[in-house]
Amino acid sequence: MSEEKHQHVVPYRVYVIILIALLILTFSSVGITSIELGEYTVAAALIFAVIKSFLVLTYFMHLKYDKLYIRVMVGFVFALFLVVIIITFLDYLFRT
């Protein structure tokens, strides 16, 4: 199995930019959750977390440069987890 690898070398600069973005998102999520948003606090915090994890997956974990099937697998696993959690809530949301 010796296909020529035409590897993508990610420049350092990209990582620095992503880190800065991640830090900004972190501080924003800390900021936004200190305001009283009531029920929306969780939602806000989670949205920031999702964006952050998206950045980590895409750039730090190289998914952007990987073959399509690997990305599909990752997406599938997250989707599966989401479905499982929703189904579990089917029980708890309607408990009387």
Add this chain to the structure above:
Amino acid sequence: MEHAHHVEHPDMYDEESSKIGMWLFIFTELLLFGGLFIVYSIYRYLNPEAFHLAGEELNRTIGTINTVILLISSMTIAMSTTALRKGHKKVAIALVVVSFVIGFAFLVNKYFEWGVKFSHGIWPGSEQMLAEMSQGEILFFGLYFVMTGLHALHIIIGMIIMLFTIRGLAIGKVTIKRPSMLDNCGLYWHLVDLIWIFLFPLFYLIH
């Protein structure tokens, strides 16, 4: 071939195999924590007030610091893979070492954080918890210790992998031609980071 006597395993190194192997392992890790996230979300749904109250007890500053340094270490280890590909072996090693040190700093922080909790009589099954806390708060702290504890365990595992990687880089087992160990070490470390990205808001930011 270097191992002429090893008829049993012909050299089967394949970069892509190693990579998807690591990804598949990451999937299992994600679902391992996934189970805990299910537990967390159910109990949080059942005990919103108690979770709110208990969350106030956690130290936001320490949480934020740990988030920041973990993100930085993620960057350094990602840079290390670039360094290796550019042929800068020493830089690559240095960057892994930096990540290792940051991982250690994270653990030190965690140690003090837990230490404060212990000194307040809060640990799983402690008498004070049973006597003074509501059921929801007990659950919160139970989950807090289990989830951050399991995460810390993963930090330790990640650091051990880093040690092996540093050794591999130093003795020339990990090279431009065979970068998988470093790549996988990085992937694992990012996984640890990824989990923390969710733990942090769920425990420290629910005011």
Add this chain to the structure above:
Amino acid sequence: MQTTSAVNGANYLTYQGKYKGLLGWIFSTDHKRIGLLYLYSIATMFTTGVLLGLAMKFELLAPGKTIMEAQTYNATFTVHGVIMIFMVVIPGLPAVFGNILMPIMIGAKDVAFPKLNLLSWWLYVLGVMLVLAALLFGNGSPDTGWTFYAPYSFKTGTNMLPAIFGAFVLGFSSILTGLNFLVTIHRLRCPGMKWTKLPLFVWTLYGTAWIQLLATPVVGITLVLVALERIFGVGIFDPALGGDPILYQHLFWIYSHPAVYIMILPAMGAISEIIPTFSQKHIFGYKAIIASTMAIAFVGYLVWGHHMYTAGMSGPAQYYFSLLTFIVAIPSAIKVFNWISTMYKGSINVQTPFYWAISFIFVFMIGGLSGLVLGSLATDVHVHDTAFVVAHFHYIVFGGTGFAFFAALHYWFPKIFGRMYDKAWANTGWLVFFIGFLALYTPMFYLGLMGMPRRYYDYLEEFHSGNILSTFGSWVMVTGFVIIIVNLIRSARKGAPAEANPWHGKTLEWTIPSPPPVLNFETEPVIGENDGPYNYE
């Protein structure tokens, strides 16, 4: 590679690598040797489990105490369940036949990570040891049932920790096997072996491996939580501290329902190899079988709640789970039609593996239909936790996976050992076993419908006659089992040398000598446009 020529001539059973004798086996990274290690270890555990099963049936020969006390009975069914589920049927076909044959069937030299493969087997052994330690030391064997339901699992005084930890380690072993197979199937297919040319057994292993990978960690963490509960009293599943025991059941079944597909999918795969070979006909609906395999793997992940209808779930959750359970039954039924259509107008060569395969279809269908009774809300409430359930899952798991295992064993035996077994004895063994099986479990359907609960060492007088028949069946079945095993062991040593392709199969493993050479293929096979795993006339 010169190393190849050095071992030419020797096959994988006889060649000698770095280590001699036994060490040459338990430290071997050859996928075929590892498969055999699994075969021997699983056979040992299966025999142990059978003995415990027999003991239970003996206890149930008459109402009241026959040979054991209630507590002993509880421990017996727990250990029986843990052994049979975690050590026999879950690793079962993938670890044995998947290991030995899958790399060959895709034209590879080995699995992607041979050392990891060996590690899986070692973890398996470690897990077995841990569970056995729970029996021998501490205050009595676990008595929770194989499901380890909370809160009893952390309240009982018996020695749970090693058993829980053992199950965790076994799960880890299973994950690593799945991971290895996935990478192997993705990366090591020989030139021309497209996804649409993969043998169906490989496809089912692929689906299974995904389940192993994505479901097992959930039970892993659940068991960890139970262990922590026992050690520290964290409170997560403890109702006294606010925990919800039903959540334990959710987490447990999020794994354990998909786990039944870990057991049955490879079994279906093996049957899908055997039926075309002995019908000398192309499998009917190759792509439909692949699609239904993947559909089962996926939808099977979403139906766990049908084990919890009586546990106190909310109404909508119950309706949802019941509906989806019926949907997941469809792809399984599709496969039955595929097998039958394959046989239709084939030139059927009736041999031992074929007998096993058709009896598989028969029992699997009854098991599946009884599963619908349990999947439907209204009826399940009546038969939940009765002998009906015991009959159902033995029909599916034993009649399904177990029969398929025997079918596969008789099918690939000549390839694996390079010798043929005595067919007359093999057929006799099958017949006795099959009759015994029916006599053993069929009465349990009836007993369950009449209301006999499971997991009790005692029963009311009115259930006596059914139980006598059932116990009698267990003796017949074990007689068949002994015949089969003795025949196979004798044949493995003294049988007539087998040809390379005794059944005229078309998959790659039949193109190489029996037993296979160390590196499987002398030259890497290439699959042409018109070749295919089932291209008979």
